[in-house]
Amino acid sequence: MQAGARTRAPVLSVRGIRKAFGGTAVLHGIDLDLAAGEVLALVGENGAGKSTLLNIICGALRADGGSIRLDGTERHWGGPRHAMQAGIAFVHQELSVIRSLSVAENIRLGDYCARRTGFVDRAAMRADAAARLAELGAQHVRPELRAGRLGTADQQFVEIAKSLTGDLRVLILDEPTSSLTPFEADALFAVMRRLAARDVAIVFISHRLEEVFAVADRIAVLRDGRLVSDRPAATSRREAVIADMTGRGGLVAPSARPQPSTDVVLAATALRDRGWLGPIELTVRAGEIIGVFGLVGAGRSELLELLAGLRRPGGGTVRLFDGGGLPGSPGEAWARRIAFLPEDRKAAGILPNLSLLENMLLSWRRTMPAWLRLTREQRAAAPLLRRLAVRASSPRQRLRTLSGGNQQKVVLGRCLAVAPRLLLLDEPTRGVDIATKAEIYTTIGELAADGMAVIFASSELPEVLALATRVMVLARGQQRLLAENAGLEEAAVLSAAFRFQTEPAEA
Template structure:
């Protein structure tokens, strides 16, 4: 059987780093082929070569057995190759239909006027083929991330794509949305579309992938069947070592001083009278379904969003926090779930990003930055956190997602915050980097830091947390010990506010 796509002997280098060496990949029609590897393994680089974003230095690309040159993304689209990047590239101020057909809109009156009726009808036809109900006139900026993901898929299908590359497609989706996406993928498979599926969520492989190809350090490691290959084997292929699955340390001492406490936090319907605390040396997991209000509470603590009512105490003292600057001065650091928008200055290098929250430490008496001190400090954190970068002067935007996350962590470690809030700390990060970050969080807790971890992955919450606070629809519905079950968390995560109020009333009258 002739492969739909075949990449062989692919080489690619950037200044100071060899990204790919003798890389290879094969995709069949009607196949979901997972491409796995740690951050920096070369997965995205290889797929950017296939989609025309990058040009290879050497090697062969074949489509239907014939050698091809893919000089640009437009050339790739013309060959039926589409890529959906992890960072969605939609225009928020345009409608769904306008985003799908941007640059290809049907027009009337000699091309002078956009034919909105035809445009919307074409978009509706694509969504009908995906078995989705969608308003093509909706503004993209008003859609959830999950719905924006569906728009990206519809856009790819509008090009009659035979090859669809999905880079971390479920990173921001909940379970129901993932099921919806998988149903679409299975329909595309049945129509003969070949799908390259890049993900760090190991549990998804058995559900959706036919084969798995693993890369490590820019090189091809091997290809195995997804259904019959143990996860431990795939992980070992990815990282080249055995990872520890040890749970978190024993629960933190209940008599440790409280480092952070919030009382009666309120903000419309997104935060409804939330009170919680975290002690020194404790990791408090904050769980709940999408839209439960977890990130909103974190942003309110950090002063990024205002609250209507509530008090906050840091190390027993009442604090006034109206801005992130106030929070940083109070010893609170926040690692946002959107590291590129809120955690990094992607145009700056690694050195400056690490120093960004602590510039006063490196400022001389006349306001001149002490570059040597910044360099030595940055290089120390690069070694400590095993950040994969050619040097501390590499631009942050050129790092893999996992290494970008490590740079953000380094920034707050340098600031020496007493309280650290990690919002989805391992989103888009491979199993090897996850293991390193878990060890780092435990080490920080052992040093006496108070840590709040927000995660949509329940195994991660259970592995890390000494206690677990659960939210639903803006309200805290319960606090569980670290040894709780996923079922107990999900019960509280789906306990609607009306049920909480009824439970509280019954308890008071009992």
């Protein structure tokens, strides 16, 4: 590539990588070099081929053509374990912790399987896991905890801790920050810099351009399976990178914010869950979009789950638009047109082997009489698929073969398809590319203007400030701020979220 300043021989060098799925070419001959100690950001729209390329480099997928050299020697991976032994570690876009195992077992799973004697020194395993988590700044994740009990961000830390072995040469991270708030992301970036200083080469994918510019030495853009640019971060402009990604000039700015009406959709007084969340005081009117911000573990997801009927209340009162209280179950919530998008789409009841159309219309089916369905289904889905820019070969493509961002758009589309009165979204644009994000903000804004109320949680402060009409900040389950977005300073939101960070956690 044109980055002439590099003098060292590349640790990783790929040439002419090609890949097709079922006759559709996804990668058209990719060349990429990576020097030791370098941090490369790989960016591009949903479905551009980023994960496919990195999956090939780490041995999880086989290329149809091209070569991979590690330290100048051409390699052919038998699988990810083979690449891992050679020093290439990969943290996947979809979290893959084993929920029934402990954190320590997850982190040391690889060595554990490699050992044939069957003897495991549990104390040593825990100590090692704790050391790796501490290196990530994630001391709060206790090695003996069951991984299934962890939130998404902590699961992410476990995944990364798994890859921190001594002979690591290349670390590949597919959207490592998509569920991290700026604080956790910073902790991760500090780790990436430390590893780079130890001559580990790092490739990471991100849809958040601010962090790409903050962390990467180089930015490579993939568009429609081709590498369209590869340049030093320090001298690149954001607009140029966006133009390379989208193939066009600027982005659509989100439309004007909706005006709230007087119809109260939700009124919560002294609402608590059975843990440490609350008391919450919140009245939401039709047309309002409440953005909930807070650190990982602040209670954002807990609040949404409580409102969606997935968590039992521990006190307080709630009155909803239809005169009823909190839904008693997720099924009841959908029937009352309260749509919920959970943070982890795998937990959202997606059916990976069904088509994207079927997945999108699951909830619609629950609220539609049978005789109305068939004809209306396709008609209802088509405009949504277009608006959300779902990229697929056809509506019949199986959900699991869609790129991560496109799967996210489908689960979001499923919520919108029921025309909800109250829309609850946890990380609505997780993994969605920046052009589509703007489109989603516009769509949600229009639906709110039509009388829907929205409560969403996001780890991205720019998203909260772009979409919300009012902002709520949670810190350790406590409501710290509830204010109109207009005129709200970013610093005020951050300091409210951060206020308790330095105090010791109560037992």
